[in-house]
Amino acid sequence: MTTTVGAPTTFDLGPAKALSCRECGHQIPLAPEFACAECFGPLEVAYSFGQVRRADIEAGPRSIWRYRGLLPVPSDVDSHPNTQPGLTRLVRADRLAAALGLRSLWVKDDTGNPTHSFKDRVVAVALAAARQLGFKVLACPSTGNLANATAAAAARAGWESVVLIPSSLEKAKILTTAVYDGALIAVDGNYDDVNRLATELAAEHEDWAFVNVNVRPYYAEGSKTLAYEIAEQLGWRLPEQVVVPIASGAQLTKVDKGFRELGELDLVEATPYRVFGAQATGCSPVSAAYKAGHDVVQPVRPDTIARSLAIGAPADGPYVLDVVRRTNGAIEDVTDEEVVEGIRLLARTEGIFTETAGGVTVATAKKLVETGKLDPDAETVLLITGDGLKTLDAIENHIGPRATVPPSAAAVHEALGL
Amino acid sequence: MTTTVGAPTTFDLGPAKALSCRECGHQIPLAPEFACAECFGPLEVAYSFGQVRRADIEAGPRSIWRYRGLLPVPSDVDSHPNTQPGLTRLVRADRLAAALGLRSLWVKDDTGNPTHSFKDRVVAVALAAARQLGFKVLACPSTGNLANATAAAAARAGWESVVLIPSSLEKAKILTTAVYDGALIAVDGNYDDVNRLATELAAEHEDWAFVNVNVRPYYAEGSKTLAYEIAEQLGWRLPEQVVVPIASGAQLTKVDKGFRELGELDLVEATPYRVFGAQATGCSPVSAAYKAGHDVVQPVRPDTIARSLAIGAPADGPYVLDVVRRTNGAIEDVTDEEVVEGIRLLARTEGIFTETAGGVTVATAKKLVETGKLDPDAETVLLITGDGLKTLDAIENHIGPRATVPPSAAAVHEALGL
Numbered sequence: 001m002t003t004t005v006g007a008p009t010t011f012d013l014g015p016a017k018a019l020s021c022r023e024c025g026h027q028i029p030l031a032p033e034f035a036c037a038e039c040f041g042p043l044e045v046a047y048s049f050g051q052v053r054r055a056d057i058e059a060g061p062r063s064i065w066r067y068r069g070l071l072p073v074p075s076d077v078d079s080h081p082n083t084q085p086g087l088t089r090l091v092r093a094d095r096l097a098a099a100l101g102l103r104s105l106w107v108k109d110d111t112g113n114p115t116h117s118f119k120d121r122v123v124a125v126a127l128a129a130a131r132q133l134g135f136k137v138l139a140c141p142s143t144g145n146l147a148n149a150t151a152a153a154a155a156r157a158g159w160e161s162v163v164l165i166p167s168s169l170e171k172a173k174i175l176t177t178a179v180y181d182g183a184l185i186a187v188d189g190n191y192d193d194v195n196r197l198a199t200e201l202a203a204e205h206e207d208w209a210f211v212n213v214n215v216r217p218y219y220a221e222g223s224k225t226l227a228y229e230i231a232e233q234l235g236w237r238l239p240e241q242v243v244v245p246i247a248s249g250a251q252l253t254k255v256d257k258g259f260r261e262l263g264e265l266d267l268v269e270a271t272p273y274r275v276f277g278a279q280a281t282g283c284s285p286v287s288a289a290y291k292a293g294h295d296v297v298q299p300v301r302p303d304t305i306a307r308s309l310a311i312g313a314p315a316d317g318p319y320v321l322d323v324v325r326r327t328n329g330a331i332e333d334v335t336d337e338e339v340v341e342g343i344r345l346l347a348r349t350e351g352i353f354t355e356t357a358g359g360v361t362v363a364t365a366k367k368l369v370e371t372g373k374l375d376p377d378a379e380t381v382l383l384i385t386g387d388g389l390k391t392l393d394a395i396e397n398h399i400g401p402r403a404t405v406p407p408s409a410a411a412v413h414e415a416l417g418l
Numbered sequence: 419m420t421t422t423v424g425a426p427t428t429f430d431l432g433p434a435k436a437l438s439c440r441e442c443g444h445q446i447p448l449a450p451e452f453a454c455a456e457c458f459g460p461l462e463v464a465y466s467f468g469q470v471r472r473a474d475i476e477a478g479p480r481s482i483w484r485y486r487g488l489l490p491v492p493s494d495v496d497s498h499p500n501t502q503p504g505l506t507r508l509v510r511a512d513r514l515a516a517a518l519g520l521r522s523l524w525v526k527d528d529t530g531n532p533t534h535s536f537k538d539r540v541v542a543v544a545l546a547a548a549r550q551l552g553f554k555v556l557a558c559p560s561t562g563n564l565a566n567a568t569a570a571a572a573a574r575a576g577w578e579s580v581v582l583i584p585s586s587l588e589k590a591k592i593l594t595t596a597v598y599d600g601a602l603i604a605v606d607g608n609y610d611d612v613n614r615l616a617t618e619l620a621a622e623h624e625d626w627a628f629v630n631v632n633v634r635p636y637y638a639e640g641s642k643t644l645a646y647e648i649a650e651q652l653g654w655r656l657p658e659q660v661v662v663p664i665a666s667g668a669q670l671t672k673v674d675k676g677f678r679e680l681g682e683l684d685l686v687e688a689t690p691y692r693v694f695g696a697q698a699t700g701c702s703p704v705s706a707a708y709k710a711g712h713d714v715v716q717p718v719r720p721d722t723i724a725r726s727l728a729i730g731a732p733a734d735g736p737y738v739l740d741v742v743r744r745t746n747g748a749i750e751d752v753t754d755e756e757v758v759e760g761i762r763l764l765a766r767t768e769g770i771f772t773e774t775a776g777g778v779t780v781a782t783a784k785k786l787v788e789t790g791k792l793d794p795d796a797e798t799v800l801l802i803t804g805d806g807l808k809t810l811d812a813i814e815n816h817i818g819p820r821a822t823v824p825p826s827a828a829a830v831h832e833a834l835g836l
Contacts, residue, residue, distance in 0.1 A: 062480075062505075081512065083769055087480075089502060089532075095576055112530050114507075114769065116807070156769030158513055162834070167822050175810050178817040181766040183834055186819040193825040200827050348599040351501055351532070351574030389534070389807040392593050399596040401604040404585050407611040409618050416580070416601055 011132050015050065016072035019043040019217055022319065030072075032133045032209075034216045042315065043217045045072045052265050054236055057228075062087050064121055064225040070261060071225070072218045073128040082127065083153050085120035086225050088112040090233035090381075095349035096362070101369050104379040106239070108230055109352055115176075116387035117308075117355075118251070119149035122222035123211055127153050129218035130209035137162055137208040141198035143191055144173050145308055145386055150211055151180035162201075162208065164194045170393065223251040227258025230381055231268050238268055240378035243276040243365045245357045245385060246286050246331070247309040249316030252277055255383070256323040275323050276374065277331035278364035280304035280356075284333035286317045291331070295321060305336045305394045306356040308386060330373040338363040340398050343388060353388035361385075429550050433468065434490035437461040437635055440737065448490075450551045450627075452634045460733065461635045463490045470683050472654055475646075480505050482539055482643040488679060489643070490636045491546040500545065501571050503538035504643050506530040508651035508799075513767035514780075519787050522797040524657070526648055527770055533594075534805035535726075535773075536669070537567035540640035541629055545571050547636035548627035555580055555626045559616035561609055562591050563726055563804055568629055569598035580619075580626065582612045588811065641669045645676025648799055649686050656686055658796035661694045661783045663775045663803060664704050664749070665727040667734030670695055673801070674741040693741050694792065695749035696782030698722035698774075702751035704735045709749070713739060723754045723812045724774040726804060748791040756781040758816050761806060771806035779803075 011030045018027045023041025034043055052069045060066030064086030065078040078084070089109045097105035113120040123146070127138055138154040139162040140146050147163045154161035161182030165174065166189060178184045187194045202214040209215045231238055238259050244252040256275050263270030279287045282304025289297045297317030302310035314320070324331055334342070339356055342363030347353050354362075361382050368374040388395070403415035429448045436445045441459025452461055470487045478484030482504030483496040496502070507527045515523035531538040541564070545556055556572040557580040558564050565581045572579035579600030583592065584607060596602050605612045620632040627633045649656055656677055662670040674693050681688030697705045700722025707715045715735030720728035732738070742749055752760070757774055760781030765771050772780075779800050786792040806813075821833035 081510075084507060084509070091502070092499075094499065095574075109532075112532070114527075114530070115771070116534070116805075152765075152769035152771070154769070155766055156513075162830075164830075165819070167819075171814065172810055174818060175814055176771065176807060178819060179762060179765040179771050179806065179813060180769060181762065181817075184819045185830055185833055186822040187825050187830075188822065189825040197825050197827065197830070201830060204827060344597060344599065347570075347597040348573055351570035351572070351598060353533070353570070353594065353597050387534075387807075388597065389594060389805075392590055395597060396589065396593055399599075400592060401583070401585075401596060401602045404604040404606065407605050407607040407615050409615065409622060412580075412582075412603055412605075412615070412619060415603055 012074045013072040013129060013132055014074055015047045015069060016045045017048045018046045020046040032135070032214060034214055045217050045221050049265060052267065054267060057232065064124060064222065067225055067228045070228065071125055072221055073125060074132055077128045080128070080131065081157050082124050083114040083120055083156050085113045085124050087229060090230060091350060091352065093350050096346060099345060099349050100366050101376050102374070102380055103377050106381045107350060107352060108226060108381055108383050110383070110385045111352065111354065111387040115145070115148040115152045116390065117145035117149065118223070118226065118385040119145045120153070121225050122219045123149040123153045125222035126209065126211035126215050126219035127157060130215050133215070135207050135209035135215070136160070137205070139163065139198070139201070139208045139210045140212055141191070141194040141210070143169060143307060144390065146212065147173070147177040151177045151182045151184065154182055155180040164198055166191055166194055173390070220250045220254055223254035224258035224261070226251070226383060227255045228262065231259065231262050236268050238262070238271050238273045239381045241274045241276065241374055241380040242383065243278055243361055243368070243380065244383050245309055245361050246277045246279050246314065246320060247311045249286060249314045249320035251385070253316050253319045253323055256327065273327060275327045275329040276368055277320055277324055277329070278361045279331065279333040280306040280309055280339060280360050281333040281335050283310045283312060285312065286314055286320050287331045287333040289317065290321060290324060306339055306360050308355060308357045309360060330368060332364045332367050332373070334360060334363040334367055340395060342366070343395060344399070346384070347388070352384060354384045355386040355388050355391040356394045357386050358384040430492045431490040431547060431550055432492055433465045433487060434463045435466045436464040438464040450553070450632060452632055463635050463639050467683060470685065472685060475650065482542060482640065485643055485646045488646065489543055490639055491543060492550060495546045498546070498549065499575050500542050501532040501538055501574050503531045503542050505647060508648060509768060509770065511768050514764060517763060517767050518784050519794050520792070520798055521795050524799045525764070525768060525770060526644060526799055526801050528801070528803045529770065529772065529805040533566040533570045534808065535563035535567065536641070536644065536803040537563045538571070539643050540637045541567040541571045543640035544627065544629035544633050544637035545575060545577070548633050551633070553625050553627035553633070554578070555623070557581065557616070557619070557626045557628045558630055559609070559612040559628070561587060561725060562808065564630065565591070565595040569595045569600045569602065572600055573598040582616055584609055584612055638668045638672055641672035642676035642679070644669070644801060645673045646680065649677070649680050654686050656680070656689050656691045657799045659692045659694065659792055659798040661696055661779055661786070661798065661800045663727055663779050663801065664695045664697050664732065664738060665729045667704060667732045667738040669803070671734050671737045671741055674745065691745060693745045693747040694786055695738055695742055695747070696779045697749065697751040698724040698727055698757060698778050699751040699753050701728045701730060703730065704732055704738050705749045705751040707735065708739055708742060724757055724778050726773060726775045727778060748786060750782045750785050750791070752778060752781040752785055758813060760784070761813060762817070764802070765806070770802060772802045773804035773806050773809040774812045775804050776802040
């Protein structure tokens with residue numbers, strides 16, 4: 001981390017100073033690149049941090065931009081219209097803790113973001129970097145949360161957007177993206193087809209920033225802000241355990257990166273922490289690799305209601321395994337039935353309604369406690385990364401009114417057993 | 419305002435010192451009452467504020483509880499589990515301003531609340547007061563946002579809840595309340611039937627707090643926090659113009675009350691401000707009364723897609739007329755087509771997706787500018803009180819993908835006219 005390269009760059013991306021290959025370590029100047037020219041490995045942002053002080057962060061904006069000194073964005077990032085995501089609630093979850101058998105539990109509730117998922121964080125960083133890198137159009141392939149976040153961020157900034165979705169997407173998800181009035185294109189094909197098309201278009205259009213393709217190194221850094229916020233909201237210290245859902249795996253690795261940076265910069269004491277990963281059994285390639293003791297992840301064909309986590313060939317899978325093993329964490333997976341029960345448990349105990357990905361996190365935490373992998377006495381944080389309003393279909397056959405009655409007090413009393 | 423009564427009270431509700439009749443001025447000690455025993459007028463909370471300083475507020479919680487010294491809640495209110503609503507974004511809306519022809523415009527975006535509407539504010543205050551007043555069950559009749567907020571707040575606090583809804587309610591709205599696992603009771607009848615049933619049950623059950631019925635005086639005070647936040651977020655000053663949607667009308671009157679209190683307490687300079695009201699034409703009894711120059715509001719039968727505003731006999735209608743006339747504001751109403759265009763305009767220009775009530779506010783602001791009632795050179799705030807994810811049905815026949823194409827770059831180019 002924080003390696004400086006000597007070559008001057010022409011792009012002002014704050015403390016970001018180079019792109020570094022995560023496989024071979026080769027460094028290049030900051031550029032709109034995402035793959036290493038030497039080995040085709042994924043590129044990652046390398047920094048040269050100046051002095052970053054708690055007081056400066058605390059005096060900053062009430063959004064992820066309070067951490068701009070730790071992100072690949074210019075110092076005036078917040079002077080451009082943006083969705084100002086982040087600084088979502090860290091909720092003390094005593095009732096959920098009691099239900100799970102944990103002593104001290106927090107929920108990082110990212111449903112409070114502008115489009116109600118953590119994707120607002122990564123898209124905001126991608127947009128800020130894309131502006132500096134000379135892009136003019138914000139784009140993505142997506143099946144849901146990312147489409148919402150990209151279209152909204154572009155609208156707010158006054159940018160054109162191109163969002164590619166499978167034409168089979170549910171109407172509700174189409175509406176929540178179409179409303180921002182960018183170029184929403186439905187593609188007759190599955191998500192793999194849409195993804196390939198995005199890569200092709202990114203190569204053809206120099207000024208189109210596909211947030212999760214050609215500006216992915218910058219985009220992914222946005223997830224570090226979850227770690228920064230957790231530490232600041234705990235009073236500038238690290239939690240002992242954190243449970244993170246795994247889709248591509250980028251979020252989990254960036255939460256780890258964020259915690260490490262805070263320690264290295266003396267913003268927190270570098271106390272030990274354990275990182276746990278959560279997957280749905282119907283798409284659990286990283287969990288399977290972890291349990292088998294493998295270093296590589298075998299792709300799978302997803303089949304789960306947790307569609308926002310349904311990435312069968314997770315790009316960051318090997319790096320997730322590294323983080324989890326290095327920090328003495330674990331990875332577990334849960335059935336779709338357990339996902340629904342996880343959603344309901346969080347709602348019932350804490351009044352927080354999460355999408356299926358959050359159900360995966362809660363249900364996995366439960367399983368990790370039951371199998372003795374999560375220490376019940378260690379302070380734990382669960383990442384709840386998206387909103388239940390986006391995945392109503394997952395619960396619609398499981399819940400409903402307790403009773404339907406005629407309009408009389410007697411009927412209500414009878415229904416309630418009074 | 420801020421009248422003290424001499425009688426000691428047994429309830430610790432912070433600066434709240436009495437209930438005062440809004441019609442005859444008769445005062446009673448703090449109690450679980452909502453109607454004046456003398457004249458049946460509505461009761462309102464009266465305060466005796468101590469010294470309230472900006473610095474103390476700024477050092478307080480990142481929620482409405484930073485204003486606990488101005489609300490009918492005990493000083494330790496935040497030590498009890500609650501949803502911690504409020505401190506939502508005040509968004510500088512330059513692109514919407516340009517579209518509307520306003521020089522300086524802000525959007526108060528209450529979609530960021532825990533259950534994504536301003537109802538989290540009023541329910542949180544109702545729950546805090548209800549706890550002090552000895553209630554044990556949180557309840558409400560509702561058709562949407564209030565049901566969500568009540569069920570979530572009760573779950574978080576570990577309280578029982580009883581939520582009454584018309585059995586004809588859309589499935590999505592049933593799910594988003596049922597997930598919190600309180601006693602959700604579907605009633606065969608319309609909203610008026612449900613409301614009457616709530617009043618009957620409130621009379622029978624001494625320990626059931628129907629937030630919008632028998633603890634309404636406390637509940638309604640929660641809307642003052644919108645005014646406090648706007649002023650604080652503007653750097654401790656009042657805006658010159660504010661546009662507020664009207665359902666019962668309580669929110670509009672409480673925004674005015676909040677602004678006045680801030681001036682009287684020297685927390686802001688008491689500069690003049692104008693309050694504007696927004697209704698959907700399909701339920702516009704207050705707008706009609708305003709335009710006709712009447713002091714009373716004739717009830718109507720609602721017929722509008724803006725269902726969260728569809729109160730045909732608004733309890734605070736006359737008080738709304740008072741506020742609007744006193745502050746030299748105005749009231750206007752807009753058609754359902756304009757509501758949809760208002761939703762789309764806000765999404766397109768600012769990346770904020772609001773429910774129909776927000777569409778009413780935006781469309782009304784547009785009409786008020788066009789008719790010369792809103793001063794285009796005066797700083798203006800629009801209240802966006804709920805989330806578009808809750809009223810997808812309102813836009814589903816109006817928007818969709820720009821094109822559906824085969825998975826090829828050429829097809830995308832053709833669809834985009836490139």
